[in-house]
Amino acid sequence: MSHIKWAMLIATMMVSMTAHAAEVLRIEIPPEIQSQVRMLGCDACHGWTRTKFGPAWQDVADRYRGQTSYAYKGFNIDSEGEKLPLVAGLVKKISKGGKGEWNEYIPMAPNDPQGIHAKEITNIVNFILSIPPKK
């Protein structure tokens, strides 16, 4: 193998190792949650501890820790929103989409407009909210 190929291989390994190290939570992610996140394509925009287009789920857990309700505003960020219990509110936000909570410019498109995956999304939200604070 040429020097260049070795250098590329090592660089690739280092990148994947850092990416992995950055994804460490203080709770184990159940395999069914991992596969639901992949199946629904959430991981294209969210990392567990890394901000992508959307917030890192560690940050979501920290933000809503101790709260019981959520005002769902959808795309109408100047509205007061629909007051819902926290889990139901976040499930609605993910299903129907919306913007303005984390970033003024990047919305989250509807992920489940028909409510077909309500069960999986509810599971994911419950797990996100169970993520303990960072060390």
Ligand code: HEC
């Ligand atoms: C196309 C990119 C994209 C995909 C796919 C996506 N999201 Fe998001 N998500 C975002 C963005 C952007 C935000 C921030 C929206 C805002 O600022 O209100 C967000 C916000 C969130 C929030 C915080 C909501 C709030 O109001 O605080 C949660 C929780 C979340 N997403 C979970 C999910 C889950 C679960 C999935 C998969 C079913 C998913 N997202 C798929 C981009 C995405």
